[in-house]
Amino acid sequence: MKIAMVSxxxxxxxxxxxxWSAVLLGLIAGLLLGVILMPGISLERTLYLALHGxxxxxxxxxxxxxxxxxxxxxxxxxxxxxxxxxxxxxxGRVRAGRLPPLPVSLIILGLFLLMAADxxxxxxxxxxxxxxxxxxxxxxxLTGMGAGIGLALVVLLVLNTALRRDVDNTxxxxxxxRDLGMVLAVNGLIVAALAADTxxxxxxxxxxxxxxxxxxLTVVMLLFPSLALGLTGRVTRMSQxxxxxxxxxxLALTFILALAxxxxxxxxxxxxxxxxxx
Numbered sequence: 001m002k003i004a005m006v007s008x009x010x011x012x013x014x015x016x017x018x019x020w021s022a023v024l025l026g027l028i029a030g031l032l033l034g035v036i037l038m039p040g041i042s043l044e045r046t047l048y049l050a051l052h053g054x055x056x057x058x059x060x061x062x063x064x065x066x067x068x069x070x071x072x073x074x075x076x077x078x079x080x081x082x083x084x085x086x087x088x089x090x091x092g093r094v095r096a097g098r099l100p101p102l103p104v105s106l107i108i109l110g111l112f113l114l115m116a117a118d119x120x121x122x123x124x125x126x127x128x129x130x131x132x133x134x135x136x137x138x139x140x141x142l143t144g145m146g147a148g149i150g151l152a153l154v155v156l157l158v159l160n161t162a163l164r165r166d167v168d169n170t171x172x173x174x175x176x177x178r179d180l181g182m183v184l185a186v187n188g189l190i191v192a193a194l195a196a197d198t199x200x201x202x203x204x205x206x207x208x209x210x211x212x213x214x215x216x217l218t219v220v221m222l223l224f225p226s227l228a229l230g231l232t233g234r235v236t237r238m239s240q241x242x243x244x245x246x247x248x249x250x251l252a253l254t255f256i257l258a259l260a261x262x263x264x265x266x267x268x269x270x271x272x273x274x275x276x277x278x
Contacts, residue, residue: 049260073118
């Protein structure tokens with residue numbers, strides 16, 4: 001009975017955690033509404049400008065007449081990261097403290113190296129150097145998706161080992177070829193949605209790309225306030241991260257907007273080529 005009471009109490013958010021959770025939800029809701037309802041500018045252009053400092057935006061996908069806010073490679077990477085984390089959560093492995101089995105990990109590493117090789121090939125083409133093959137937007141998307149799988153697993157492992165008290169060191173984030181197959185299958189559905197060439201699917205995907213960027217940076221940024229607040233190895237419920245997540249989200253947004261402003265100033269000053277605006 002005593003053990004059950006302690007367990008129940010440890011899963012209950014404190015009043016402070018509830019307040020910070022409300023602040024976090026309010027920030028997210030306000031941000032989404034602000035982006036979607038921005039007056040005098042389309043959602044497509046809002047997302048493009050907001051993420052203007054993240055990458056060169058020179059090989060962006062266009063689906064359903066909607067230009068993705070990032071280049072094809074980065075769009076694939078952040079979409080795949082979200083997909084991978086979704087599959088891990090659906091399989092009940094959010095507390096995993098281990099990477100996939102060695103054969104699966106080697107395949108994921110190989111996918112990352114494919115993205116690196118494709119990136120080098122594309123860079124050589126832009127510099128007017130000899131290339132192994134002509135760069136293609138679809139290859140940028142697919143190799144970016146492959147790299148996004150590894151990115152998601154590394155982010156999850158870092159968070160769990162740094163902050164969780166109940167991390168399961170016997171559990172793997174992806175435990176089998178079947179799990180990896182599920183990730184690849186959902187990524188395939190995203191490729192099909194882009195190929196469908198309809199705004200009905202392209203607009204949500206553009207929003208998801210943005211969520212992936214902001215979410216990834218927020219996770220990185222919240223590590224610092226988490227350590228300062230003494231949460232190292234103490235987290236057993238998500239509400240404990242609400243306070244550092246608010247700080248992390250504000251820092252992430254500040255960083256993203258600062259990068260965007262810097263790049264716009266460089267373009268206006270003639271130091272960078274003018275963007276291909278949607």
